[in-house]
Amino acid sequence: MPRVLEGSLIGTGLRVGVVVARFNELITRELLGGCLHALQRHGVHDEGITVAWVPGSFELGTVAMRLARSGDYDAIVCLGCIIRGATTHYDHVASAATSAIQQVGIQTGVPCIFGVITTENHEQAFDRAGIKLGNKGVEAASAAIEMASLVKQLGSVPVKR
Numbered sequence: 001m002p003r004v005l006e007g008s009l010i011g012t013g014l015r016v017g018v019v020v021a022r023f024n025e026l027i028t029r030e031l032l033g034g035c036l037h038a039l040q041r042h043g044v045h046d047e048g049i050t051v052a053w054v055p056g057s058f059e060l061g062t063v064a065m066r067l068a069r070s071g072d073y074d075a076i077v078c079l080g081c082i083i084r085g086a087t088t089h090y091d092h093v094a095s096a097a098t099s100a101i102q103q104v105g106i107q108t109g110v111p112c113i114f115g116v117i118t119t120e121n122h123e124q125a126f127d128r129a130g131i132k133l134g135n136k137g138v139e140a141a142s143a144a145i146e147m148a149s150l151v152k153q154l155g156s157v158p159v160k161r
Helices: 027-041 055-071 089-108 122-129 136-154
Strands: 016-021 048-052 073-081 112-121
Touching: 016 027, 016 136, 027 048, 027 073, 027 112, 027 122, 027 136, 048 055, 055 073, 055 089, 055 112, 055 136, 073 089, 073 122, 073 136, 089 112, 112 122, 112 136
Parallel strands: 016 048, 016 073, 073 112
Antiparallel strands: none
């Protein structure tokens, strides 16, 4: 029988950093509300949660990296909203945010969850922030808890070189 490692959704005792983009704040506040509710519902206590606001999604990775490198967090959640406009700015910001958030997890070993919604218009953004399609902040919080749990288990797995 193979050894199976799987994270749980029990957040008791976890410390989670949440980095939120202020740009498109009507939407990101909804994502944050869903994220905080899910963290608390799964047992993460308020004193185990830190929320840091940044100007926009482009800046998420910088603060996420600082939080992850502090050693004070079991997981980081990045929340933002990028809505396509008439220029290529959307493509650049979405690509940079995605890459930076991914690099935080790879470089630090601290799970860094991509809770950034990328949409064609405001209606789609509001739908993904809880109006029709569920709240992506809730999904990001659940992923953070599961990944933190899994990474803790992996700490006991010997690394072969």
